Amino acid sequence: MKLLVTGAHGLLGRSLLEPDFDAEMIGCGRGETPVGKGAYHPVELTDPRAVLALLEKVRPDWVIHTAALTDVDRCESDRPLALQINLDIVRHLASACRQLNLGLVQLSTDYVFDGHNGPYSEQDPTNPLSYYGAIKLQSEGVVLQEGLKGLVLRTLWLYGYLPETRRNLVTWPLEALARGDQLKMVDDQWGNPTHVHDLAQVLVELCRRQVQGLFHLGGATYLTRYQLTQELARFFGLNPGLVHPISTADAAQKAPRPLRSGLRTQALESLLDHTPLSLSQGLERLAGQENFRRDFPNFF
Ligand SMILES: NC(=O)c1ccc[n+]([C@@H]2O[C@H](COP(=O)([O-])OP(=O)(O)OC[C@H]3O[C@@H](n4cnc5c(N)ncnc54)[C@H](OP(=O)(O)O)[C@@H]3O)[C@@H](O)[C@H]2O)c1
Secondary structure (H helix, E strand, O other): OEEEEEOOOOHHHHHHHOOOOOOEEEEEEOOOOOOOOOOEEEOOOOOHHHHHHHHHHHOOOEEEEOOOOOOHHHHHHOHHHHHHHHHHHHHHHHHHHHHHOOEEEEEEEHHHOOOOOOOEOOOOOOOOOOHHHHHHHHHHHHHOOOOOEEEEEEEOOEEOOOOOOOOOOOHHHHHHHHHOOOEEEEOOOEEOOEEHHHHHHHHHHHHHOOOOEEEEOOOOOOEEHHHHHHHHHHHOOOOHHHEEEEOHHHHOOOOOOOOEOOEOOHHHHHHHOOOOOOHHHHHHHHHHOHHHHHHOHHHO
């Protein structure tokens, strides 16, 4: 099986390209620097001709599209950019995949829900509060249209340690707590943090099984951002007293957030016979990573 991963330099992109999967993994991204052991292609995904040319050349079984503008507040303030990156590129990929009869996996988000009564299943009605959520919802429709071998995987709160990626909801609080910083974390946004390597493994398996349609994947622990950061502090022997609860209203984030959010994963669990990792299992995995132990020696 040959898989082409967009967003090669991102958190999920690297999690797909750096480990050894039983598949030919090919990366593409904006930068020139290759990622992983397989082939790598620099590409401008906003150019539909470049997208078609790349797909014609590589001819993967599936494209796993992880590239996105993931800064939710930036999407709110720069809507044209959000539209271009989070929707137009998906349209280009969908059109090329349909033409060449390739599968397309789109990553989506729990932000398609309003957060009034999560955690949500695939059957629950959507009602995005933010522009990021609204555009991601539209992108789902593009991938699930007839005539395209499409899979949409909604996920949330990705964490893991990949040295050259941006900080995530586990690594930045860890660094801050290790410095002794006081942290204010929202205690009214609920979700289930997802270990990014677990997600990568599930994506490869779904492609192998040629699964199409809409599925949710989130971790097995449901909690608030404040509780998550406290758990993190306790797990790594740092001071949980440095973490202080605030409300989303006090956080004054530009884009509105779903509060009682989260994703139910039963459909995928029974399909794959796979239980997502709990937070403590995910942190155990993280702590067992050689590069994490090297870069955070004070925790061990
Ligand atoms: N992170 C989460 O908690 C979360 C939650 C729900 C859903 N998701 C979805 O999961 C997917 C993967 O997320 P992630 O956390 O791995 O994202 P990420 O770490 O922010 O990586 C996104 C990648 O997209 C690339 N990118 C951005 N604009 C691009 C453009 N115009 N052309 C080509 N590449 C571009 C970036 O390239 P550069 O490296 O060059 O900047 C980056 O490598 C996304 O679809 C995201 O919306 C993520």
